[in-house]
Amino acid sequence: MNLCPSQSLVAACVAALLAGCSLMPAYERPEPPVPAAFPYGSPSDQRGAADLEWQQFFPDGTLRTLIAKALANNRDLRVAALNIEQVRAQYDIRRADRFPTVGATVGGTRAPGASGSSVTSYTAGIAFSSWEIDLFGRVASLSEAALAQFFASEEGRKAVQVSLVASVATTWLSLAADDELLELTRRTLATREDSLRLTRLRFENGVASEIDYRLAQSLAETARATLAQLQRQRANDLNLLGLLLGEPVPPEFQTGATTQAVRLPDLPAGTPSDVLVQRPDVRQAEQQLVAANANIGAARAAFFPRITLTAGIGTASSDLSGLFGGGSWGWTAAPSLLQPIFDAGRNRAGLAAALAGRDIALAQYERAIQSAFREVADALAARTTWSDQLQAQSGVVAAEEARTRLARLRYEAGAASYLDLLDAQRSLFTAEQLLVQTRLARLQNQIQLYRALGGGWR
Structure with a gap:
């Protein structure tokens, strides 16, 4: 069938209308409102944390098994996964609106x-x-917004996984430190109880003063109180690990590792523009910004014929x-x-709400970027200082060990009082505790940096 020129023009116009047009603003990723470089960090061509799978970052087999259990059973992660399914269904509903029933x-x-x-x-x-017939892109804009929300829910699940992986590893290390401190405290308590028995005999025979006896008694009771505190702390850490795993942990559970033996890889900082956009929580905020931007197109289309x-x-x-x-x-x-001829300002209010929603989403995205920058900067700053503190604390332990050895020799030779020996033993116990806690803090800082750089979701 041949069409006359006027019919051809009408057909072309109809085809153009049926192709649809969008009133949605073009989306451009905002510039990150943070400095161009991290403090205490420098750009690197090494593999970034976001590309490093958690199985590669954590070398211990027991820890990897625990993380795998948590990823399979943790309820928070399960809720995040179910939320994806819910948002996916909502997107399917919006997408179906583009087709006739x-x-x-x-x-x-x-x-x-x-x-x-x-x-x-x-x-x-x-x-x-x-x-x-979506001539002005209203239905398409709503579908685009629903798709962005679906992507945001996926990034939200990844963010929950990142946090879960880091939490399991941190709690596992805390349990390893608990076991170390308990072993140290039990040895110290046994030594102090022996000293207390010896001092009691010396006091009863008039060789030692009551001050020496009471000081030995105080030190033994202090070690006993510390032991009870550490047992309570270990029980709490064990309960937290069970919550993260989504299943009970046996009371006799042992990590099979010490804070001294665990080694985690050092990570390059990279540049904020490359690193921060790899974090799932930042990508989630960006997808929510994309959704808010699409809602503007739907609000604008409401002014036109439907x-x-x-x-x-x-x-x-x-x-x-x-x-x-x-x-x-x-x-x-x-x-x-x-x-629309008269709607009492409903469409104008809808557009104003959509514009305000976009501005809110933009502010939230920028806030997510700034928070991520701070987390990375804090972790990088702590990495250097914890290394220095660990080295210094190791020196303190070595010095206190030498001091205790010399105090014992001087006491046995009669050149020093028993108070000097007990004071040296007390200082050594405190220094050894701080050494374990410092090693733990340094390892947890490495995990925090891995999480802050966006690692753990692969």
């Missing part, structure tokens, strides 16, 4: 005829419900058996157009 219809009517007899008619066909189409095709017959044979075929089409 088709249904089969079958009906029959009986009505009185002209001569008093009844007339029966049967109909069957296919009907298209009210389908919005065209819907209802259509059907089918057959009618007075005889049910002849419905699909000799029935009368026909079709109907009922387009409608709604042009």
